[in-house]
Amino acid sequence: MNNSPYILAPASVTAVMLKVLAALLPGIAVYVWIFGPGLLVQIVLATLTALAAEAAMLAARGRAPGRFLADGSAIVTAWLIALTFPPIVPWWITVGGTAFAIVVAKHLYGGLGQNPFNPAMAGYAVMIVAFPALMSQWPAEGLTAATQIGLIFGAERALDAITAATALDALRTGLHENAATATVAGVMGASPAFGHIAGHGWEWIAAAYLAGGLYLLQQRLITWHIPLALLAGLALTALPFWLADPAHYASPLFHLCGGASLLGAFFIATDPVSGATTPRGKLIYAAGIGLITWFIRTFGAYPDGIAFATLLMNICVPFIDMKTQPPVFGRKDGR
Amino acid sequence: MNALRKLFGFHGGVKPAPNKDLSTREPIAQIALPERFVVPLHQSVGGTPRPLVAPGAQVQKGQRIGAADGNVSAAVHAPTSGTVLAVEPRIMAHPSGLAGPAVVIAPDGLDTACERDPFLWRSAKPDEVRDFLRDAGVVGLGGAVFPSHLKLRAGREHPMQTLVINGAECEPFITCDDMLMRERATGIVRGAAIMGELMQPREVLIGIEDNKPQAVAAMRAAVQAAGVRGMEVVVVPTRYPAGGAKQLIRVLTGIEVPHGTRSTDFGVQCFNTGTAYAIWQALEQGMPLISRIVTVAGNVARPRNFEVRIGTPLAQLFEAAQALPDTERYIMGGPMMGFRLPDLAAPVQKATNCLLAGSPALFPPPPPEMPCIRCGDCAKVCPADLQPFELYWFARAHNYGKAQEYSLFDCIECGCCSYVCPSRIPLVDYYRYAKSEIWARERDKASADGARTRYEARLARAERDKLEKAAKLAAKTAAGRQKAEQAMAGGAAAAPGEAAADPKKALIEAAMERARAQREAAQPKNVEGLSAAQQAEISKAEARRELARQMADNKEVPPE
Amino acid sequence: MLTALIVMAVLGLVLGAALGFASVKFKVEGDPLVEKIDAILPQTQCGQCGFPGCKPYATAIAKGEAEINQCPPGGDEGIRKLADLLGREYKPLNSEHGSEKPKAVALIDENVCIGCTLCLQACPVDAIIGAAKQMHTVVVPLCTGCELCVAPCPVDCISMEVLPENVETWKWKYPVFRLQPTTERKAA
């Protein structure tokens, strides 16, 4: 028999997770429309793997799997993995990354609510460190569904006509290869990977993510702190460099629309379990992700920095939370 | 006037369905005298009052039957005239279901009141007024039951700015203050005016939530009629827990009173409307606190408010309100902060503001607890600006030190966090658990510190005794040796150790001999002309002594 | 080779001199750690740890002469606190020294007491009052439950009674209605 309060507002973890999944749908739709159906295959693969891994871990720990599988958190992780991995990555990479995310990053820490690292980003980081080449190939323009699915299930790859790099990757490689002469404008003009602002089509995907994120904000599932601070951290770091040397540094807008910036700002960094929770902590945490992302994108070796930046800031979260506790009632003026 | 007043907000809070309409349809009803009154002695914060009556005593209505234990305590009175049957532990309306000391009274049905002299509080000194209120048993009727006389004292450093009368009554279902304000507004206003005269604040604000328009109207009329300067009825937005004293003070004055400080240090004091009424009754009519208004609602056919004498068994109230057959639990207090009653034999106390009958349909059992996902919804609604999920995290892991670092004791257990938690974690239960564990540890710590002090004092004493004894012995042996040397000069010199030990041994032997002789010589005296009862008593004592002696003889086998 | 030897010798000399100076300058007197350990111990002075009181045991722990798991009244929680303070590994209570029992107080059967004062002398915390040939009684709030008075009593009139819960000492229980089975460790 329970104690007070005896009345409860209608709310459940499952409802929260379902809303997050719903908020991802516009992004997925635009993604598929631009890059083809490879992503859908990846989503199915990741979801099945995540559920299987979750069920296996729960069974191993002697917990009733039904209730926890229904909470939907594993599916959110799976979808984020599918969205951050290249859509034509071989199936075993998706399966491996998802399994790593669920088993190591989530369940070794006790499962839902206790993981210090964002599981999806841990899965991404492991895979990109292990298979950097495969994890950097994105479908080239107009790749048919059949080819995409073929690539996922083991067809011959490494054809430039089939695969391409992302805009971020292409830009960095372009700038690095001819360090003396290349400029941002030059590289962008020369490669088909670039669209109006950033990568080809990415601005539309970014807009769709933004729409989903605004839905989450409207549903009060996330607060404005993390998305705003992350995007501001990224843009404000990029701004002075771009102003000083636009030939060698991409514009803030390029960074905002490129890669997984908006996905990260609204869906990855806002993971409440591994993210900071105090208002000030959220600002520090998200601004840190933005800053590190810019550094990794600009100077690092990996195509996108969101995953590593998120993991790096995850490390700092307990400390940030500890040091940014808001003042309690009656102690606001330091009494 | 009211439109000009600036109201402040407080962080957090929730808006559960108020459910207040049903119990305000009918006026306050009187409840019949029960067969037995069980008047708890411990009804307020502070010491348990000493019983003033013994079984068999006749008491009058309003007669003091328990005297305040020290200043932080309040007296207890007989609710009606009758005979005291027992002064013994009885089951109490407490979540533990444990018994507490109580006076059981069988009413004689006459309900004769003892003589009451109206107290001339205007001419009395403030301390006398406070003592009178303590002896009239007036305590806060909002739920905290803090003795009112202690609160009627202005802060030492700050002059009183605002006296707040709390008529917000934010918890769902509870309407006892609402009905009191509707029906007895004059008494409340007069009580508030008395407190105003005692404390001399600049203004007296009566805060009422905007979902009680009738109470607001009644109180406004009463204030106007009384014509007290500086008194004003202020309508505050309905949001749980706006009726918490600190939250209401915040809403009305913008002042936040931190945990562990007194609001008078900020020039504010807050009383419940029921308390104001009780103070008026005590000071103007000489009537001690023997009854209160109780809302009986929930799964009952006829929810309404009753004026109930303290000590009435709870079962009688549920009968009067006709609890429905599918009721599976009974709750004292509101649905947010109340607790499940272990037994309906428990009596109404001064703290009993509401009784709820619960059914699975009305208060559905919570879905199974899921892990915390740190979503922060609890932090958004916490009126104490805490991070409830952190408190939960540490309380769950039994990490009490960390829980305290995160201000566990600022938690007011309002239940907002549990109310919104999507993982359906009984958060408040974890805080209650952690708090009571910490209190237990603090008790242990205090007793350990006391034990250490006494142990060290004992060691010091033993050391001092040893030194004194050694000094005495040294003096004695020196004297003895001198004597011995004088007496048997040239005799075989005994080793000084033996010389010292032997007389000691002899002394003990002699003492034991004396004791034995005494014991054997101990003859019973004055045994002539005894009654049979006395004879029986003596033989019983003899038997005990014999038993003790036998046990003493068998002490070779010490019990392990 | 010679230069190497000289260099190392000079290095050694210089550093040795610096260390020697520091060891004089920063000499530590007393051990404030004992107080901190003593503050954790339950002050029953029961001697179950094998030392004649809590302070001597604390001193022994600070010197590293005693394990942290020898105090039954302090229980599991006491051991964890000591482990925490000293950065040592937690160990379960050493059963040689006894087992953790619910807190009890001594109770003198006043019908049987012969007033021998032996228990008075045994009580380390002055929790028993009485005088020779007068009936003795235990001041319950002061009794630490060390049981040291039980053995000396010649008439065996002292028993240990577990204190019943009252409204003041009653504790809210750990929320039990968790459906998932957990292997929650007990009182950290």
Added chain:
Amino acid sequence: MPPREIDARRRATPQRPKHTSVSSYFFILIGAVLVNNVVFVRILGLCPFMGVSKKLETAIGMGLATTFVLTVACGSSYLIDHYLLTPLDLGYLRTLSFIVVIAAIVQLTELVIQKSSPVLHQVLGIYLPLITTNCAVLGVPLLNVAARHDLIASLLFGFGSSVGFTLALVLFAAMRERMDGADVPAPFRGTAIAMVTAGLMSLAFMGFAGLDKFK
């Protein structure tokens, strides 16, 4: 190997500090703290990292002690190397003499800590003298020599590395304090999950790979 051969080799690669500018000092410092974090990237000093990270307070104490020792060790080892060992062609004594210097500094630190904070001294326990054998403390001065840092660069590199060490230790301790409440599966409780966490932290730091400017 006869010393003459070693000497010959030494002469072939002159031990002159390479020129460093102010901006490269900055890169050395930041690089040592983050990009080449001594714990997560160079995987040095794991023993105290695992041992003294159970509590935040202790971790901060250990971090400060190591920062002091490492910075002083880097400075003094540079002086010894540059003004004593190199001119006298005693490069082969480098490891030996560094260890002697470090041991002395650690002893000194221990004495000071024992005097100023006995509880910290007790809590650090065995790890305090173990700073001597902390591979980070020996490794960083040797890396300094290998990278031919000048005095300021050596000090900055030492300080940066130890700040990186402290950062790792403090963040890890904060994580462990929180993980203490986590419902970790029984076989992974304690050190096992701490190792997993350290591995994932290291994974996160791999994101800095390719930031060549900071090498």
